[in-house]
Amino acid sequence: MNEQMRAGVQDGVTRASDWWRGAVIYQIYPRSFQDSNGDGIGDLAGIIQRLQHVADLGVDAIWISPFFPSPMKDFGYDVREYRDVDPIFGTLGDFDALIERAHHLGLKVLIDLVLSHTSEEHPWFLESRTSRENAKSDWYVWADAKPDGTPPNNWLSLFGGPAWEWSTERQQYYMHNFLVEQPDLNLHNPEVQDELLDIARFWLERGVDGFRLDTANLYFHDNQLRDNPVLPEAQRNEILTPGVNPYNWQEHVYDKNRPENLVFLKRLRALLESYGDRTTVGEIADAQKGLEIQAAYTSDGDKLHMCYDFAFLSKLHPSGDRVAEVLTRFEDAGPESWACWAFSNHDVMRHVSRWGLSDAAARTYAALLLSLRGSVCLYQGEELGLGEAYVPFEDLQDPYGIRFWPKYHGRDGCRTPIPWVHDAANGGFSTERPWLPLAVDHLEHAVADQIENPESMLHFYQRMIGYRQSRRAMRSGALEIVDQRPEFLSFIRRHGEEEIFCAFSLSDAPQEIRLPEGNWRVETAVPFRAPRQIPATRLDGWQGFFARRF
Structure with a gap:
């Protein structure tokens, strides 16, 4: 750290x-x-x-x-x-x-x-889609089709499919990052x-x-409507999509x-x-x-x-x-x-x-x-x-x-x-x-x-x-990690002279605690039962331990 x-x-x-x-x-x-x-x-x-x-x-x-x-x-x-x-x-x-x-x-x-974005039923969009010359014509993201009639670029919707929908009124595509009923506003x-x-x-x-x-x-x-590059397969994940939508096959540089x-x-x-x-x-x-x-x-x-x-x-x-x-x-x-x-x-x-x-x-x-x-x-x-x-x-x-x-x-x-x-x-x-x-x-x-x-x-x-509200260190203090491993995490929260040691056993198995040097007092206001003694060397499975330096 x-x-x-x-x-x-x-x-x-x-x-x-x-x-x-x-x-x-x-x-x-x-x-x-x-x-x-x-x-x-x-x-x-x-x-x-x-x-x-x-x-x-x-x-x-x-x-x-x-x-x-x-x-x-x-x-x-x-x-x-x-x-x-x-x-x-x-x-x-x-x-x-x-x-x-x-x-x-x-x-x-x-x-x-x-x-x-708004609803397609918003009065702004109802006006914007009527022509290319009205007062709200540029309030949404409109683009001409490619010469073959396809969308202007490869951008995708988070809800699946292209991020573009054809409008017969304007003879243009409008952009929608979500549903086709949710046209994107043009904040340019x-x-x-x-x-x-x-x-x-x-x-x-x-x-x-x-x-x-x-x-x-x-x-x-991107005002130039450039294509997003391909995201390497090794970098794709399912944080935003459930594995059924190729949205994360792109590196979203331009949309x-x-x-x-x-x-x-x-x-x-x-x-x-x-x-x-x-x-x-x-x-x-x-x-x-x-x-x-x-x-x-x-x-x-x-x-x-x-x-x-x-x-x-x-x-x-x-x-x-x-x-x-x-x-x-x-x-x-x-x-x-x-x-x-x-x-x-x-x-x-x-x-x-x-x-x-x-x-x-x-x-x-x-x-x-x-x-x-x-x-x-x-x-x-x-x-x-x-x-x-x-x-x-x-x-x-x-x-x-x-x-x-x-x-x-x-x-x-x-x-x-x-x-x-x-x-x-x-x-x-x-x-x-x-x-x-x-x-x-x-x-x-x-x-x-x-x-x-x-x-x-x-x-x-x-x-x-x-408990969080009662300690300034817990609410707004700095954080310094003390120990990290797959089944355990501990850190110190610090505000001025107030220091709180926080440790978490993240599995069914007991975990060893390495308490930093100094004088510590167990925080009994937290809703965990053990351990209650200092020095603490062992934390049971799925338990938290908090101590304050004095």
Whole structure:
């Protein structure tokens, strides 16, 4: 570990504007959190109803996935109108009430902004596609066909097939990184940038504390529309695709990760700085260079505040040496940058199932996640220990899963409703049939039951989050790796004179602990039982150990 990594980025959280640095953020997928009106779909009023649960976890903020008006081809990530709430989720008045309730509970509110593309039903696109001369003709990425009528280049969609769709109205192709119903905006056009910043301003004025930025590295494309080069087979992986889509057969040099993006991110950061203590979390969608892009996008304090990529959202098992490699690679790429780590979200199989974790293993990895340098995103239900739900083909909603079934089951298995009460209809989520079936085995993890059980996963998360929040070194300090091997990882978190030693046994077998020299006292506030003595030399399987230097 280099000296810069040991030094860390700052000496901790010292200003209110830095509340995000080391924060724990809880992601809410509104369709599946709580239904308040009996239509089987979660809504903003339902979030308000259950917000105390989130506050009781001890997190700093919530991130709400899209709730804007949308035809729901991609369930809100195809936006039809940016300055309103879809009626299935409620009204702007409901959103204002949610902000008020969250702030009353001490929770910041981040909303999901989708700036790279819109729905094909957005008025901008409806106008843009009518001709090559209208006022919005250049608001999307349009290109002529090759002489033989084929698309202008070899770019691929993340959802399969070419990234181009023919428009009979314009006699041109338009670009779509995702569904054909999600045309890409042309951010090379200054008017588009200005409009997107004004949309951000609208929600900042409404009281949001920041934004999660969907696919933040896909905002710009190469204006020359050059072909992407072939990615060598040895470098291809399945971080972003499930092995059924050749998207990762290309090196995505020209369709994303463009240098022009940094200039726009600086404009966005300047806007947020004018509002004080607001923040951004960027999603980095890149299988090969995600960590380096994440570091670049959060460097120098003038772009995004924090980013996450898919390093820990993939199927690659997070062994001790794998975690150490990811942390080191990120820090080497940007010693002053800031990461946001996550194990689960709405786009990937829940990590308990993805990595085949037992209850003990899930607890140990939760403690590890909450001990890392950086901020943390938790996905709804993660605190309950939920695994991936099985959703039969006839109940699938995700277009990605429907297209590639049965090789890939899509993202619906991580999006099923939260089980609140095990013996209530639909787990207390709704009085009517939910939009996705609630998994029967999830009822065993119901919130109401876990609240009553002090040994539950829910209480484990509460205690671990509380411990992280109680120690500056854990929340915002530097990180120095002490020992790494496949079945073990240990490091020191340091803030000023406060030093915390963290060790994790990542297998069923006991592991040897090498405690650094000095005077150490066991931290008994963490939710692990052993060992309780110093010097500790052995850690049982799937256990964590924390000690503070005095």
